[in-house]
Amino acid sequence: xLSDKTGAPGQDTSLLAKPKPKTQRPPMYKVLLLNDDxxxxxxxxxxxxxxFGLNHAQAFDIxxxxxxxxxxxxxxxxxxxxxxxxxxxxxxxxxxxxxxxCTMEKE
Ligand code: TYC
Numbered sequence: 285x286l287s288d289k290t291g292a293p294g295q296d297t298s299l300l301a302k303p304k305p306k307t308q309r310p311p312m313y314k315v316l317l318l319n320d321d322x323x324x325x326x327x328x329x330x331x332x333x334x335x336f337g338l339n340h341a342q343a344f345d346i347x348x349x350x351x352x353x354x355x356x357x358x359x360x361x362x363x364x365x366x367x368x369x370x371x372x373x374x375x376x377x378x379x380x381x382x383x384x385x386c387t388m389e390k391e
Contacts, residue, residue, distance in 0.1 A: 285345050286315055286319060287323075290350065296347060296378070310362060311363070311390055311391065312360050312361065312362065312390075312391045313335070313360065313361055313363055313366035313367075313388045313390055313391060314357045314359075314360050314366075314386065314387065314389045314390075314391055315336075315358045315359050315360070315366050315369050315370060315386065315387075315388050316355050316356070316357055316358065316386065316387050316389060317332075317346070317350050317355070317356055317358050317373075317384075318354070318355045318356060318385040318387065319350045319351055319352070319353075319354050319355060320383050320384060320385065322375065322382065322383050323382040323384040324374055324382070325347055325351065327377075327380065327384070328343075328347040328350070328380055328384065329343045329347050330343075331377070332346055332358065332374055332378060332383070333370050334371050334376075335376070335383070336358050336359055336369065345388060346358060360387075360391060366388040366389065367382070368389075369378075370387065370388050373386040374386055377380050
């Protein structure tokens with residue numbers, strides 16, 4: 285094709301490579317729970333059930349992983365959801381006077 289229907293010169297783009305439409309997925313964020321020596325195990329299990337929708341066995345498993353390895357990924361979320369979970373955990377721990385730390389990190 286040498287020209288388009290408008291007949292306008294220099295407007296024929298039919299042979300040009302189409303730029304790939306890059307659909308950017310939003311970045312996701314890992315929510316991490318950190319170990320400490322003072323927060324009771326049952327309190328951590330409760331937090332994992334309450335704020336992350338885990339069943340008791342899953343929550344206990346993750347709590348033990350944090351206890352043994354120092355930290356664990358609790359879940360991966362959009363920025364806003366991750367931010368909310370971190371704030372909920374930190375607020376709940378602070379209100380119960382436990383030093384539990386929860387952070388987020390870009391995946
Ligand atoms: N290490 C704590 C204890 O022995 C338990 C614990 C687990 C604390 C996970 C924090 O994120 C944590 N009581």
